[in-house]
Amino acid sequence: MQDLKGAVGIVTGASRGVGPFIAERLAMEGVRLAIVARSEDGLRETAKRLGRYGCEPLVVAADISDEDDQRRIVDTVRRELGAPSLLVNNAGLEHITRFQDATVEEIRKVILVNLFGTEALTRLVLPHLLAAGRGHIVNIGSVAGRTAYPYGTINSSAKHGLVGFTWSLREELRGTGVGVSAVYPTLIADVGISAAWQGGRRPPMLGQVTPQQVALAVLTCIRKNRVEITVSPVMERIADVVSAVSPRLTSWVARNTGVYGYLRTVADARRNSDLHHPQ
Numbered sequence: 721m722q723d724l725k726g727a728v729g730i731v732t733g734a735s736r737g738v739g740p741f742i743a744e745r746l747a748m749e750g751v752r753l754a755i756v757a758r759s760e761d762g763l764r765e766t767a768k769r770l771g772r773y774g775c776e777p778l779v780v781a782a783d784i785s786d787e788d789d790q791r792r793i794v795d796t797v798r799r800e801l802g803a804p805s806l807l808v809n810n811a812g813l814e815h816i817t818r819f820q821d822a823t824v825e826e827i828r829k830v831i832l833v834n835l836f837g838t839e840a841l842t843r844l845v846l847p848h849l850l851a852a853g854r855g856h857i858v859n860i861g862s863v864a865g866r867t868a869y870p871y872g873t874i875n876s877s878a879k880h881g882l883v884g885f886t887w888s889l890r891e892e893l894r895g896t897g898v899g900v901s902a903v904y905p906t907l908i909a910d911v912g913i914s915a916a917w918q919g920g921r922r923p924p925m926l927g928q929v930t931p932q933q934v935a936l937a938v939l940t941c942i943r944k945n946r947v948e949i950t951v952s953p954v955m956e957r958i959a960d961v962v963s964a965v966s967p968r969l970t971s972w973v974a975r976n977t978g979v980y981g982y983l984r985t986v987a988d989a990r991r992n993s994d995l996h997h998p999q
């Protein structure tokens with residue numbers, strides 16, 4: 721999609737982390753936005769920030785893993801803004817943990833939000849895009865969905881699912897005017913899930929990117945109909961390519977450069993903190 725001015729777009733997970741940056745980038749292009757997350761306060765903060773670009777987003781406080789909420793999101797957007805033509809599935813959860821320490825409820829939640837929520841919301845939005853013969857869906861995946869990501873195993877399995885969802889749906893929709901893309905960030909600096917990790921010094925192989933880089937990748941996917949963009953420093957982009965040919969080699973490198981050890985330390989630090997501050 722080239723001309724985004726006046727298009728109606730939905731960004732999930734826009735109350736904190738990288739979501740507000742994605743919303744901001746689209747607001748700069750003149751997209752009429754609906755922003756979604758559970759925290760209304762967080763969404764109001766984002767709305768204030770978007771005001772700088774003359775954007776008054778529609779705030780929809782909703783849980784994307786809940787089927788009634790999914791319908792309410794799409795109905796409210798249709799009623800208040802008109803038919804949507806853009807959807808950015810950004811909302812996500814992560815539990816960095818040794819897999820055997822995760823509760824069934826934690827596994828369920830991650831899969832429901834990261835995979836089911838994305839697919840179900842897309843299914844409800846899609847008829848509007850198809851009717852217009854124009855639109856774009858961007859799924860925020862992760863490098864954890866491209867390769868082994870021990871201790872982020874639950875999130876990794878959901879994000880691997882998003883890769884299949886993106887490629888398959890994109891092929892199904894070929895020729896309809898509706899594009900589907902995925903963005904795979906590595907660790908994001910300053911905001912979001914991994915910014916608060918405690919695992920000591922990050923190994924040099926594990927890079928960081930800015931939330932603005934992720935937001936720009938979303939815009940590029942929409943504008944150029946790119947199927948996927950990995951947002952990471954160059955070493956990880958090389959690893960991404962190598963991984964397609966030899967996942968074993970990528971795992972060997974990550975294991976031997978301290979990446980997996982670092983993730984284990986983060987998981988154990990989290991477990992110790994949960995033991996001391998049970999929720």
Ligand SMILES: NC(=O)c1ccc[n+]([C@@H]2O[C@H](COP(=O)([O-])OP(=O)(O)OC[C@H]3O[C@@H](n4cnc5c(N)ncnc54)[C@H](OP(=O)(O)O)[C@@H]3O)[C@@H](O)[C@H]2O)c1
Nearest residue numbers: 733735737738757758759783784811812907908912913914
């Ligand atoms: N940060 C990273 O290093 C990193 C790296 C790779 C990929 N990613 C991906 O980037 C995306 C955003 O991550 P982030 O780091 O910005 O995370 P974050 O700071 O934890 O923000 C997550 C967002 O998702 C929303 N959310 C969570 N559960 C929800 C639900 N059930 N219904 C509606 N909204 C929900 C949260 O809002 P509420 O809590 O208010 O609902 C929040 O707005 C995720 O898909 C994540 O997997 C992040």
